[in-house]
Every structure is written in structure tokens, then in C-alpha cells.
Amino acid sequence: MLTIAQTTEHLSFKGVPIDGTLNQFISKIKNIGFTHLGTESGIAALKGDFAGYKSCIVSVGTLSQQDLVYKIGVAFPEKDTWSSLSGDYFNLKEMLTQKYGKPSDVVEKFDGLISEPKDDESKFRNVKYDKCRYNSIWTTKNGDIELSIAYKNFSCYVKLAYFDKENSAKIKAKAIDDL
Numbered sequence: 001m002l003t004i005a006q007t008t009e010h011l012s013f014k015g016v017p018i019d020g021t022l023n024q025f026i027s028k029i030k031n032i033g034f035t036h037l038g039t040e041s042g043i044a045a046l047k048g049d050f051a052g053y054k055s056c057i058v059s060v061g062t063l064s065q066q067d068l069v070y071k072i073g074v075a076f077p078e079k080d081t082w083s084s085l086s087g088d089y090f091n092l093k094e095m096l097t098q099k100y101g102k103p104s105d106v107v108e109k110f111d112g113l114i115s116e117p118k119d120d121e122s123k124f125r126n127v128k129y130d131k132c133r134y135n136s137i138w139t140t141k142n143g144d145i146e147l148s149i150a151y152k153n154f155s156c157y158v159k160l161a162y163f164d165k166e167n168s169a170k171i172k173a174k175a176i177d178d179l
Helices: 022-031 082-100 120-128 165-178
Strands: 035-040 043-050 053-063 066-075 105-110 132-140 143-152 155-164
Touching: 022 035, 022 043, 022 053, 022 066, 053 165, 066 165, 082 120, 082 132, 082 143, 082 155, 120 132, 120 143, 120 155, 143 165, 155 165
Parallel strands: none
Antiparallel strands: 035 043, 043 053, 053 066, 066 155, 105 132, 132 143, 143 155
8 A cells, every 4th residue: 555645835934844843943044044133022133135136124923822933034134215115115026926927916006196196206105104015925836925015113124924825724714713
């Protein structure tokens, strides 16, 4: 009798499957050049180079009741002009499209405005006032990848997030069990 082991694939970050405990994942990421900055409430922060960008901050997320990595976030270096911010967004969007194909969902607009701002300064100001919605999502068989323009604590930057499908489902099942 032949037994075939069923294997599942996880979404990967820099070739490392998004799986395992937080400490296991941190160890693997440190081995490829990231520096661990600290861990708090089930989220680890690391710093390193990613996709041709220097000094990115990487967040590794778990559910605190279940030490299982399911989400990776990358904050690219902050920018101080719309042209540099949108340049990063569109550069990364182009690379992600080459790797994963056309995004499954795209929103690229400024909210609550009669007409789109015309100049760099006005566009950048709208990012700071949370009136900018630039977001692209790729849905893959192993999970979702989301690219967006973000603003937090007076910083404007591009954010990339990876959500592993299998481990996200496990965490959702745990949450449903709690209900």
C-alpha cells in the first residue's frame, strides 16, 4: 500500500513560506539578512532590504492565542513628495504584475473630491488627509497580496502585505470557535 502525503503550499516572503511559529519565521528571515527590532503582542518588527529598496520595515503577524504566522507587512521607506510616493507604488505594482499577473482588484483615486488634484503638492496633501485610495490586490492560490499607499503618524509610504491563505483560514476557524 502506497501512502501519499498531502502537502499544501504557503505564500512565500523572499522565498520563505509564511508558516510556522513567530520565532521560527524570525529565525529564517534573520538568516537572509533582516535585523530583528523587537516583538510585541504577537507582531515582530524587522528591518532590511526588500525588492531593491533599502531599510524596509517588515511586520510579521500572528494571532496571539495561536502562535502561527499568517501575515507579513512591508513598509517601504517614507517619501515626502507625491511623485516619489506614487513612483514607488507604480514600480512595485509593475513588478508584482510581472510575477503574479494582472491584479484582481484595483482602486486608484482620491476620495471626496469634485476633481482629481492636478499638482504634486495637492496630491501629497490628500494622502496626509486620508483622501487617497491607491490599492491593488493579487489573489493567488496560496493567498492574497495587497499593495497600497499609506499614511500613518505623519509618514507617507507604500505598504505591501502578504496574507497566507491556509494559515489565515486556520486563524479564522479559531476565531469562529471562540464565538
